Amino acid sequence: MQVAWKSIGAIVALMLTTSLTGTYAQTNPNAESLSGAATASSASTPARLNLLQCIEIAQQNNITVRQGQLTVANSDLQLHQSRLNLLPTTSFQTNQGINGGYSINPQSNAFVQQTIHSSNYQLNASFTVYNGMVLRNTVKQNELTLQASQQELNATKNNVSLTVAQNYLNVLTGTEQLAVARRQAEVTQAQLDRMQRLVSAGSAPEANLYELRATLASNQVDIVTAQNTVDLAKVALLQSMNVPINQDFEVEPVNVPDPGLDPYTASVQQLYDVASSTLPEIKGADMRVKSAMLGVQVAKGGLYPTLSLNAGLSTIYSSAATKSTPNGQTIQQTLGYFTDPNGNNLPVYTNSPQYDRLGVSYGNQLKNNFSQSASLFLRVPIFQGNLSRNRVTTAKIQQQTAELTAQNTRLVLRQQIETAYTNMRAAANKYRATQVQVSSLEKAFEVAESRLNAGAINATDYTIAKTNLDRARASLVQTKYDYVFRTKILDYYQNKPLSF
Template sequence: MKMNKYMIYFRKIMGMLLLVTASFVVANAQGRVTLQDQPNATVNLDEPLDLEESIGIALRNNPQLKQAELQVQSNGNIYEQSKWQRWPSLSFSASQGFSLGRNVDPFTNQFVQQNIAFNNYQLGSSVVLFGGFQTQNTIKQNSLTLQASQKDLAATRNDVMLNVALGYLQVLSNQELIEVARQQVEATRLQLERSQRLVQAGSLAESALFDLRAQQANDELSLVNAQNNLESAQLSLKQVMNLPGNQEIRVEPMNVGDPSLRAYDATVQEIFETAIQNLPQMQAAKLRTAAAAQAVEVARGARLPTLLLNGGVNTAYSSAAPRERFVADGSGSRTMEVPSASRFIMTNGIRVPVVDVVTIPNGAVRQFGYFDQLDFNRNASFNFSLRVPIFTNYQTRYQISNARIQQMNTEYQGQIVLLQIRQNVEQAYIDMSNSAKRYVATLNQVQAQAEAFRVAESRFGVGAINSAEYNIAKANLDRSRANLVQTKYDYVFRTKILDFYMNRPLTE
């Protein structure tokens, strides 16, 4: 009676386990998100791109970013699987066998001289009741590792965004340099036309025209070089965005403020403190240190005992079992031939059991088929298993030691990341400050060179100076204007880096 209760209870447990397992498989199949499921926003490349659209294209097309996403998914699977380690395992096994000659009948456990076919079926389950808290600590460790990989993904995104911002500003810078070069060509052309009129009027020597034509050729070469530099900058931007080189793109200009009119609104220390709180690489380093600490606890758990609960349901079939079975139902008597379990005779050197004729009252003979035998042979079992580690050849000891070493390594790695952030912030701030100073100095230089060129142009028009002196004044002005454009965008990029450390959007 007790065995029947146990079997009913065990059947309920197995049914619940099968239901939970099936539910998990269905939920996992329906809830899994892959990279291919993510929709991609379409961008019209025939229209000018702003910085936000350029960053969006680069984020969607960057293969390193997709690898980081896959790593997050992999760590997520590891974390989810570790949580399921708390649940019992469930397995089913079946076997088919054949035995020839003298055998033990699996049904009666008696020796028989015949060929036997048999089947065995087993449904088993096992659960760890106590495992030194290794499962719980492993779940925490995998959770921290998953979060660290998510921060790595964010850091990779930031790198892509910074590279796009740099390429975008380089394109804008070269576009302005082209405009400066065109203005230089136009100014030289107009001066050449005025000089030709002066030569025709006899007010200027004809030799001055040769110098101006040479200057015009130099200005046209500068324009070609500026156009080539723009194409190179556009190619670099397209490569960062992972677009083909023959793809035509245009970028929208940005509203760039005057660096001489404002100072950055945060100190170096404020930028550093904000950076270490928000930068994903710093957060990832902290999470890995915490994960390493959990790995030490996992290794320590191997010193503690492990308690398991095992259970199973078994049944078997044998072809040597009788095809008929007497069932007591009060319907009458029945005579049956039953092999003796204790009396045997020797026939041709073979031991054969004596067959007794037995009369069994109040019953009937019924067919005993395949599934009837499986049901008759069904049995269940439970057992507890305790493992106490006493001496493991110092494996646990050195595993703990290595886990502690790894923890110290992650701590030092976190210090390295912190030091790199401080150095990068300090360098970025001084670069921004110096760039602003260079812009102010270059702006003053442009104003001075513009005035000097205005005077030289007037004196050249009346023949007070020669064409060489005029060309020197114009070249100085052209060079200072180009430097002003470059220093302006250099300042903008340095400011964007500080905005990045201050957790501000790059697109503003």
Template sequence: MNNFIEIPKCVLFAMVLFASFMGSRAYAQGGPWTLDQCVDYAYENNLSIRQSLLEVRNSQNTYTQSQWERGPALDANISQGWSFGRTVDPFSNQFVSQSFNFNNSSLVLSWTIFAGGQIRHNIQQNNYSLTASQLNVEQVKYDVALNVATAYLNVLLNQELLNVAIKQREATQEQLDRTQKLFNAGSVAINQVVDLQAQLANDELNIVNAENQVLLSKLNLMQVMNLPAADDFDLAITTLPDIGRAEIYPQAPAEIYVSAEQTWAGIKRTEMSIRSSEASVEAAQGRRYPTLSFSANLSSGYSSARTLFDQSISSQTQIIGVVDGTGQTVSTTVPVVDRVPRDYPFLQQYGDNFGQGFSFNLRIPIFNRRQISTGIQNSKLQVERNRLEAQNVRVQLRQNIEQSYNDARAATISYNAQRQQLEALQLAFETTERRFNAGAASAVDFNIAKINRDRAEADLVRAKYNHIFRQKVLDYYQNKPITLD
């Protein structure tokens, strides 16, 4: 099976250069990238992580707001109005036929004393939701780390395949030089030289294809990291441990699942979602209870239609009658009140109209068109949905672990088989090479043995990286750090 895609180098270079210009800017990296640096950069720039962090901030705000619901609310109200024509003065309660302006101000305090536990359960619900969103960030980060590690391993794989292709070209070049000398000495026929030249051209093509694969895998890694493409992107030299004979993963799928169930952030998140929905049911049931609240207010106002009067009292003689017979007038002194209107100042009116009051309010739900019952039923349905989701996550996790374990087992067996195959084909190649150098084998026999050996060497490299990757996936399910040690 050939892992190479034949893409001309000029086309690949144009693709990478175009992606580089499309990026906002290249990340300034002081040297080759390690796996930890790639993961850290992805943590800072991955859009899924950013979105999940915004969800955490939103949940934190909601949780904080629900805690503030325990306290009182204080509101200030100010209104300014104008009236024209015949209307009722809001302060004198008399009809006036004039244009005037009025102002009202109040300060209102309201405080819920008892609401059937709704506030307390809402706080619990939002707290569980906040924890669930934080666990979601943890899960997204671990998924991103696995994706980065997979892409990173793919780059290392293609780089090693490139090194294998270069060594194969060098071996062919050495054999061609030796055969050319033998041909010049008249010891071999020209067809053996031509066959080796064809094999060398094929090795050159394999190098070109391997280089293309390295560039493509680097581009894929940069895209997973959300790093603008750059042609100077290189990985740090990473030496993977010598595997030798690979061993089957030491833990069985059931053991891996038990460990994953205790540490898997996705499962913990679903558990928090269940608790949040259960608290929502308690809050919905609290609406059946009476609500007791306290309110107090301060108020005052002003009206330009109101006036003050300055009063003065004087005496006035008033004739009240005439005496019969004499015609003498009878008079008396009566008080006379004079009222002189003047403006009623704004501040004085506010002081005179200042009022205070407080009240306790009890609201008892009797019938509200089944809104409370429907809300409780819907909250219980949400609990069931979250429980099914949690069960589905567990089933999916168990199935993924079982599949990953079988993949890892197959990869280990395949690696050991490829290793034995390479040893056999290497021995066959060395035997054919000695016979070819002695003139007992043709160039065709030599090329066939070399092609088989080269293919087996490349397949072993792929099998080694596949084995390593499958082992890391099983580590991932147990929440173990993803490293290349």
């Protein structure tokens, strides 16, 4: 039975597009209760969940899905940052200082013996003009990385949903087999009651009564076994949803009519061609290959020169800065002497204005000392210990690894499709044979029941006939679900929506 349900798991991605309907209730993200999904208002009524609700709860609570969401968020952040790296970089810096004793006046670069307060302001900008297309290729690579992460997250969600669907269907199968076991016990109880009347009337031997009682006891054991199977299936379902098992709930049955046995129209190659172009794990692997190819181009960019444009604005202030200001006073000074015609040396006087040394205001210094600069910076790599070439080699190895991973993903997909197709054909044959078996055993049981009522056979022969029919009916339940969902698996590979 475990093997039968493994393939059923693949239907989960289809379940997200099914015609199953239901009200989506708010669920606790900490997975403490299923009460939010209950459809009844009474606290004593168990929650009733459909498959889509179980999948939604599982995807909200699953740790691997959450990790995948964080990976997508991180990839998106890296893409955003790589786009910002295309823009110029700017920075502002300032320096406030105090120097005492013998120091340099930053205003005049002269040595002075005093305490100086100084300020320095700089605004710088840099823009990469060319660096071997590293920045732009990095943006393209991060775009593919983000898309690959999103596809891998979708694949993770599908895998989580596979497990939920498998366990959900185990609950449905166990529930139906439990109903079959109870109907079997009801038939045995009715036959036991009738035999009790015949024995009391002396029309049948008392041994038949004991045989039927033993059969009824066996049916009760089958009911207990079936109930245990349902309980274990519910535990597995809750665990796959990451919900504590102390939850009282029921699952809504899926309307699965008796299937037809017409041959499946698509071939293995057709299934593979569609699946290889639609499944998220294949898309994610292909995007990883493309991302690795761009990684090689990014690494090769390290072999090329880097040209950048730089610009800056700066100004300074110093408390030692002074300027000369006229004070309105003059002083007579002798410029020299000249000799008149008589041979006398006469002095030459001039009136020189007098100045005071005053400090320069903070704002005026910032304005007067304001300067601009612009430059082109070229860096040509010549030898760096072969670092850039080794990075290229490493990037090529990563590309080859991604290509092999993509090839292996396709190989696994083809093998899964081949196995699913073979299992579908085997399930069809088994379902057809089981239908014939049940039909034959029903007729045999009707004959045995009639002969038992007529006293032509004993209760042992009747019990054997009934047991064979009961087992065949239980097997028919399993083969029915098995065959139907194996066909839905193949529909999933064809990217078809699930409908019943």
